Amino acid sequence: MTQVNDNINPNKGKHLTYEERIKIEAYKELGYSNRKIARILNRVPQTINNAVKQGTVRTIKQRQVHNDKVYEYDEYSYSADADYQIYLRNRQHSGRRPKWLRCDSFTQWADDKMLNDGWSPDIVVGRATKEKLFPPDLIPSTSTLYHWIDRGIMKTKNIDLLEKVARTPRNDSPKHRENRRVLGPSIEDRPDKVDTREHFGHWEIDTLIGAKTKEDPVLLTLVERKTRFEIIFKINQKSTDFVNQAMKQLYDRIGNQAATLFKTITSDNGSEFADIHELLTDITDVYFARPYASYERGTKENQHKLIRRFIPKGEYLADISAKTINQIQQWMNNIPRKILNYRTAEEAFLTELQSLAS
Incomplete structure (x- = not known):
């Protein structure tokens, strides 16, 4: 025979209502015990005990003056109003406020x-x-911060996160064509230690164009693979003469430290780099990536994405001042990087220079 459990309390876990508190006050005036009230209201006895204890207040039943002294006779009784006000006050402080409400400063x-x-x-x-x-406890996780942005809690919107908006599926199948033009040693001959990024002094070089016209200047960019430190030059044309001139000025400025700071440089097979191997052969080892293999110079590709935040494709570089180019370089070198344990490229670069000097 199946037995039905009659002891199930539908009010279990629910807070007392104001009407129930009024009934408790009336029943207490009639002298009912807490347990009897609990049976009448179909409540757990402990719930009634807690309410009575919380809502019991002191009232003065009689006050007498005798020989210039005041004597008060009081009594303690349950008050539904007092109990309910305490309940409301406690509810205001119950529960944990969302983290974003507790960290306005962050x-x-x-x-x-x-x-x-x-x-x-x-x-x-x-x-x-x-x-x-x-x-x-006031700093959220990265995923939580993204969630706040998605929910509109932050002033920052998804459209402001250029990296997120421009993100495209990654193709991990490397493809490249055989290089018919030989400008110098292939990247296949580059020392394996360069790939690890554990050693300082290995650079990637490239050019970045604005408008696709011969008259418009281009940017000559170099990035150090370990520290991600960026150097940007604005040159008049995308040609060997102007590339060689910029590199000669850079090496002259560095002086005797050039061989230490620039151990290797990896370039693509652009015609503007046709003479760079011969120009630097006595100082720096130059290697050339395979054509259509941008993944072999991933650092430079990522750096160009940062530059494109400020200089979109098709914009005339002739209209951009040297001061603006320098500001972009400074921004890139002073933004913290996850890959650098949230140091900036400049901090990492200066650390390497100090190690060389010691």
């Missing part, structure tokens, strides 16, 4: 870095954690 700082300095959410979280800018 969200304001994060919005400033993302909107004005172009930082990604991951950089914001990583740098705040590394520098201990806020208490740990």
Whole structure:
């Protein structure tokens, strides 16, 4: 025979209502015990005990004056109003406030870095954690910060995150064509230690165009593979003469340290780099990537994405001043990087220079 459990309490886990508290007050005036009231209201006895204990107040039953002394006779009784007011006050402080409500200082700082300095959410979280800018419990995870942006909690919107908007599926199948033009040693001959990025002084070089006209200047860019330190030159044309001139000026400026700072340079097979191997052969080892194999110079490709934030394709570089180019370079070298444990490229580069000097 199946037995039905009659002891199931439908009110279990529910808070007492104001009407129930009024009934408790009336029943207490009639002298009912807490357990009897619990049976009448179909409540757990402990719930009634807690309410009575919380809502019991002191009232003065009689006051007498005798020989200039005041004597008060009081009594304690349950008050539904007092109990309910305490309940409401406690509810205001119950539960944990959402983290984003508790860390206004972080969200304001994060919005400033993302909107004005172009930082990604991951950089914001990583740098705040590394520098201990806020208490740990006020710094969200990267995924949480992205979630806040998606929900509209932050001033920053998804459209402001250029890396996220421009993200495309990655093709991991490397394809390249055989190089018919031989400008110098192939990347296949480059020392394996260069690939590890554990050693300082290995660079990638490339050019970045604005408008596709012969008259428009181009940017000559170099990046150090380990530290991601960027050097940008604005040259008049995409030609061997102007590339060679810029590189000669750079090496002359560095002087005797050139061989130490520039151990290797990896280039593509652009005609503007046709003479770079011969120009630098006594100082730096130059290697050439295979054509249509941009993945072999991934650092430079990623750096160009950062430059494109400020100089979109098709924009005339002739209209961009040397001061602006320098500001872009400074921004790239002073943005924290996850790959650098949230240090900036400049911090990492200076650390390497200090190691060389010691």
